[in-house]
Amino acid sequence: MERGDAFAVVLPNGVEFFTAYLAASQAGFYLVPVNHHLVGPEIAWIVSDSGAKVLIAHERFAVTARQAADEADLPAAHRYAVGAIDGFRPYAELLDGHPESAPPDRTLGWVMNYTSGTTGRPRGIRRPLPGKPSEQAYLGGFLGIFGIKPFDDNVHLACSPLYHTAVLQFAGASLHIGHRLVLMDKWTPEEMLRLIDAHRCTHTHMVPTQFHRLLALPEHIRRSYDVSSMRHAIHGAAPCPDHVKRAMIDWWGHCVEEYYAASEGGGAFATAEDWLKKPGTVGRAWPISELAVFDDDGNRLPPGQLGTVYLKMNTGGFAYHKDEAKTRKNRIGDFFTVGDLGYLDEDGCLFLRDRKTDVIISGRVNIYPAEIESALLAHPAVADAATFGIPHDDWGEEVKAVVEPAPGHEPGPTLATSLLAHCAPSRRLQTAQEHRLHHGDAPRPQRQALQATPA
Incomplete structure (x- = not known):
């Protein structure tokens, strides 16, 4: 392999994953982490598209x-296994x-993640390598954005x-x-609580x-572990119900x-x-980033107006690997978007509504799945929920929700009826309805916000 190769x-979470990560960052390579829940052809696409010259896999995913x-078409000599996989060389060979001393001419490498691929195939996010030694890059510096300091008895829990x-x-x-x-x-x-207690973990990343x-754990289990060591339980990646x-x-x-x-x-x-001062906000822009909201014509919107959220990094750009059209499509100047809808208030605080592609349009009304999911998740019988639109002859689309029952609750008509009754007076849905009426949208029966089909 040569500098710039992938x-x-x-791999599962483990030492081998970090060894690969550090090897890439020290040798000027791109590390391509692959979701181990994907099937063979999906993994093959990422390996081929990224140009990966080597694949390291765990025997669990043989x-x-x-x-x-x-x-x-990866050569047999370029396949390595942690454990035993037929046709793969032992990981120990790597x-x-x-040599015990550091090799000369080391340059910084980086991670090349692939997007989730909600539309079409996933695309690699590739940033130019700076061509400088890794010790010249403060690779942990961005944690300062969150107030996390070097050393300081910090213990990070990787729970995803x-x-x-x-x-x-x-x-x-x-x-x-x-x-x-x-x-x-x-x-x-419960295992997460046990580890926080046992290792005095101070920060973690969650969803x-x-x-x-x-929160669904019984009260006596929740209270039996000490989580007072936690300084930063940072969450993201999805909307969090209030x-x-x-x-x-x-x-x-x-x-x-x-x-x-x-x-x-x-x-x-x-x-x-x-x-707590502004419930629902996801905050202000990082010091190394900028936020803006644009309408569909590319006009920058003033505070309080809903539009598409755009971001800009002040530390450098990126490109979608082998997809210049997608790279250009999602840009306005130096800003890019992943398609989220939201608005900025007068203080620069961002409030999100939903992903643009997820919005359900029913009877000329925009319905935001995140609002309905939030209402469903407030029901004690719901462990998880997903909301989406399906075609409807009269309304254009109607709302469907898939619910995972919490332990001790059985799916069926009784639960469906209970969920509909729970959602009907929901403050969140009432607020959405009032917003539509205020803006002149056609009123709809409150019950239309959720159609329950036992599954």
Whole structure:
């Protein structure tokens, strides 16, 4: 391999993942983390598209890794396995024969994440390599945005898969500034509490679903673990219902903080104090980033007006690998968007509504799935929920929701009826309805906001 080359990994959370990450950053390579839940052809696409010259896989994912390597025409000598995979060389061979002293001419490498691919195939986010030694780059510096300091007895808990952009960024940055790391192989709510208590963890990166499932634990289990060591429980990646956020702050205190960002770069950050003053905000722009809201004609909107949220990183740009059209399409000048809708208030605080492509248009009315999901998640029988639109002859689209029942609750007509009754008087849905009426949209029966079909 030469500088600028890529290699892919299909690995669980573990030492091998970090060894690959550090090797890439020291040798001027691109590390391509692959979601190990993908099937063989999907992994093959990422390996081929990224130009990865080597694939390192764990034996847990032997079937899909072997299928992907075959489909991507990866030479047998370029396949390595942690454990045993037929046709793969032992991972230990990669560690043999290295000099104890640092090799000369090291240059900084980086991570090349692939987008989730909500439309079409996923695309790699590729940033130019600076061509300088890695020690000249303060790789943990961005944690200062969140008030996280080097050393300072910090212990980072990685409680989600490292193939996710933010999870690896937070964990890798923590490692670079002298923090101890605790890695969870598989997340469960009580095990997370146990690890925080046992290792006195100080910061972690989470998603709202984890909050919801922690709060669903019985009270005596929640209270049996000490989480007072936590300084920064930073969440992002999805909207967090207000009642869930408040409950976590009541339990864990003001360590519960929120950010909004994209794999492409840029973002906003809100402390617990910021959010309590302005419930629903995801914060103000990072010092290294800018935020703006534009309408569909590319006009920048003033505070309070809903539009498409755009971001800009002041530290450098990016391109979608092998997709110049997509790179240009999502830009207005130096700003880019991932398609979220929102508005900025007079203080520069960002409030999100939903992903533009997720908005359901029913009877000329914009319906935001995140609002309905928030209402559903407030029901004690709901562990998780997803809302989407399907075609309807009269309305254009109607709303459907898929619900995962919480433990102890059975799916069926009784639960569906209970959920409809719960959502009918929902403050969130009432507010949305009042907003539509205020702006002259056609009124709709409140019950139209949710159609329940047992599944």
